[in-house]
Amino acid sequence: MGYKGLIIKTFLLLHLLIFSVHPTKEEVDNNLIVKTVQTADAQTFVCVDFKSQPSLRHPLMMNHTNQLMPPISFPHNTYGDEGSKFEISSVEMSKIECPSGTVPILTSYNGSMSTRSFDKIIYSENGNDKENSQMASVVTVPSNFYGLQSSISVWEPDLGTGRPPRFSGAIVILQNGGSRVAVGWSVDPHIYGDNHVHFEIAWVDNDKSCVNLRCAGFVQISKKAIPGIIIRPVSTVNGKQYIFRVRIVKFMGDWVLKVGGELVGYWPSKLLTHMSEAADVISWMGVVEAAPGEPLPPMGSGQPADEGETKAAFFADVKVIDASRNFATPALKTINTVVTEPKCYEVGRPSTSDDGLKFYYGGAGCSPSQPIK
Numbered sequence: 001m002g003y004k005g006l007i008i009k010t011f012l013l014l015h016l017l018i019f020s021v022h023p024t025k026e027e028v029d030n031n032l033i034v035k036t037v038q039t040a041d042a043q044t045f046v047c048v049d050f051k052s053q054p055s056l057r058h059p060l061m062m063n064h065t066n067q068l069m070p071p072i073s074f075p076h077n078t079y080g081d082e083g084s085k086f087e088i089s090s091v092e093m094s095k096i097e098c099p100s101g102t103v104p105i106l107t108s109y110n111g112s113m114s115t116r117s118f119d120k121i122i123y124s125e126n127g128n129d130k131e132n133s134q135m136a137s138v139v140t141v142p143s144n145f146y147g148l149q150s151s152i153s154v155w156e157p158d159l160g161t162g163r164p165p166r167f168s169g170a171i172v173i174l175q176n177g178g179s180r181v182a183v184g185w186s187v188d189p190h191i192y193g194d195n196h197v198h199f200e201i202a203w204v205d206n207d208k209s210c211v212n213l214r215c216a217g218f219v220q221i222s223k224k225a226i227p228g229i230i231i232r233p234v235s236t237v238n239g240k241q242y243i244f245r246v247r248i249v250k251f252m253g254d255w256v257l258k259v260g261g262e263l264v265g266y267w268p269s270k271l272l273t274h275m276s277e278a279a280d281v282i283s284w285m286g287v288v289e290a291a292p293g294e295p296l297p298p299m300g301s302g303q304p305a306d307e308g309e310t311k312a313a314f315f316a317d318v319k320v321i322d323a324s325r326n327f328a329t330p331a332l333k334t335i336n337t338v339v340t341e342p343k344c345y346e347v348g349r350p351s352t353s354d355d356g357l358k359f360y361y362g363g364a365g366c367s368p369s370q371p372i373k
Helices: 003-020
Strands: 033-038 044-049 102-106 133-140 147-153 167-176 179-187 198-205 208-211 242-251 254-259 262-267 281-289 313-321 335-339 351-353 356-362
Touching: 033 102, 133 313, 133 356, 147 167, 167 242, 167 313, 179 242, 179 254, 242 313, 281 313, 281 356
Parallel strands: none
Antiparallel strands: 033 044, 044 102, 133 281, 133 335, 147 242, 147 313, 167 179, 167 281, 179 198, 198 208, 242 254, 254 262, 313 356, 351 356
């Protein structure tokens, strides 16, 4: 097996851990709810005291002293919060009107989280799960990383009909061993009860995992960029393109998340067994899942990567925070592309510029008349 093959196998084995993870959730105690907010999109959020959110009630966080964090001073050598200069607009999220000192948490989920973990994305090495989950990605070779940035194009693929689990999304993942954090978007009618695209975050630590704010793992600060919230507008083929810009930075010992200019919150390192110091692999990927026997849904825009600008989904402005603690564009020799089902999906050839790395990805999916080999 060559070096590239070894890297890809290592990558798959790292993600194989996800299949032994049972997603957890924790209902919000009614006694902690300060206010309930219903949005025009029929989403329900509850406002809870900042210190009453699940992560700050975790036993390991009882003596946590972080308060509402000041604006983060990010490492230099990167674009500003408004992003690079190409002609693309940022998505919008509705501000939830919660009282001062409280944070919003989405509670109007349609179904159980047990059918899908946000980054349960790689089939097992023996192929038993290959029909269910697929990805098209760019992944770094192992090194020490202290953060990332990326602009992710946002789409709302038509998933068609089919039994759950059935979803399509795009995510970035920082990981080290059995610990990882992820952020991106997904369309998942079973979880959200609609066909809209939602902002999602997740974490995994050994045998535990969680999506959004349903359990301890992420400390929410923003009242606008809220995990689970519907985001819009979305990109259209041959039409206007919309993105959201993501940064995850190791700061004051924790993994801090910003979306555009908004400080969302942070994953406390105390809750991530293998990521107290650094991550060792970063991946950017389109992901889909379908129930056994069901056709796989479209990924990204539904168009193949070679359709390119205004048609295919993409990741752009991709940089990592390296050992020098500065943002740097990954060298092409330090990344690999991984596509689990080339018949259905693809990743275009990555390119680099002063803004960072960029690549297109996606595909229309596969029907039962096109059996997966």
